[in-house]
Amino acid sequence: DTGVSQNPRHKITKRGQNVTFRCDPISEHNRLYWYRQTLGQGPEFLTYFQNEAQLEKSRLLSDRFSAERPKGSFSTLEIQRTEQGDSAMYLCASSLGGARGLTEAFFGQGTRLTVV
Amino acid sequence: QKEVEQDPGPLSVPEGAIVSLNCTYSNSAFQYFMWYRQYSRKGPELLMYTYSSGNKEDGRFTAQVDKSSKYISLFIRDSQPSDSATYLCAMTSGTASKLTFGTGTRLQVTL
Numbered sequence: 001d002t003g004v005s006q007n008p009r010h011k012i013t014k015r016g017q018n019v020t021f022r023c024d025p026i027s028e029h030n031r032l033y034w035y036r037q038t039l040g041q042g043p044e045f046l047t048y049f050q051n052e053a054q055l056e057k058s059r060l061l062s063d064r065f066s067a068e069r070p071k072g073s074f075s076t077l078e079i080q081r082t083e084q085g086d087s088a089m090y091l092c093a094s095s096l097g098g099a100r101g102l103t104e105a106f107f108g109q110g111t112r113l114t115v116v
Numbered sequence: 117q118k119e120v121e122q123d124p125g126p127l128s129v130p131e132g133a134i135v136s137l138n139c140t141y142s143n144s145a146f147q148y149f150m151w152y153r154q155y156s157r158k159g160p161e162l163l164m165y166t167y168s169s170g171n172k173e174d175g176r177f178t179a180q181v182d183k184s185s186k187y188i189s190l191f192i193r194d195s196q197p198s199d200s201a202t203y204l205c206a207m208t209s210g211t212a213s214k215l216t217f218g219t220g221t222r223l224q225v226t227l
Contacts, residue, residue, distance in 0.1 A: 033214065042122075043204075044217070045216075102212070104162065109158055112157070
């Protein structure tokens with residue numbers, strides 16, 4: 001396993017279209033996170049899974065956003081009816097569980113979304 | 117006011133210099149402090165983490181945490197052009213399920 005894998009790396013879409021991103025975590029990691037990063041800012045938390053259960057969602061995650069992690073393996077993040085403000089880098093991370101899990105969270109290379 | 121404040125830079129230093137990168141925070145519940153390095157258009161790469169107050173060294177990198185001042189630092193010795201990147205601090209409590217990041221400091225090491 002070479003780390004967290006995200007696909008696609010880049011996505012350009014027209015406003016109003018739906019997009020879906022995929023994240024494959026490190027295989028032994030039971031926690032998976034989605035973050036969003038805009039230019040000049042640090043990553044902002046969107047949502048978090050422990051195995052297949054989505055345990056926390058940020059207020060940033062509007063009802064146009066949905067994330068799934070079927071069977072506790074890969075995860076998908078879907079954005080419906082995209083808006084220009086959705087343009088950002090979407091980052092996925094994974095870690096082991098426990099109190100110290102987040103101290104060794106590993107990020108993927110991200111999916112850069114551009115909404116035109 | 118943001119929970120984590122970090123000077124965005126850019127910070128430009130000559131090769132071989134000692135670099136000091138800093139973050140301040142307001143949430144006293146934060147117990148774990150991480151530093152990530154992010155190259156342009158790439159994902160963040162974990163450099164090191166520190167638990168509570170104290171120092172931690174890893175090669176050319178030293179992380180310091182002063183919880184009484186709510187202030188953390190990353191020092192890079194003998195800086196190299198390959199260190200040119202954005203450095204992000206991140207922190208979490210022992211019970212939270214997310215990392216809170218600073219905005220990142222862009223570092224440029226010149227020849």
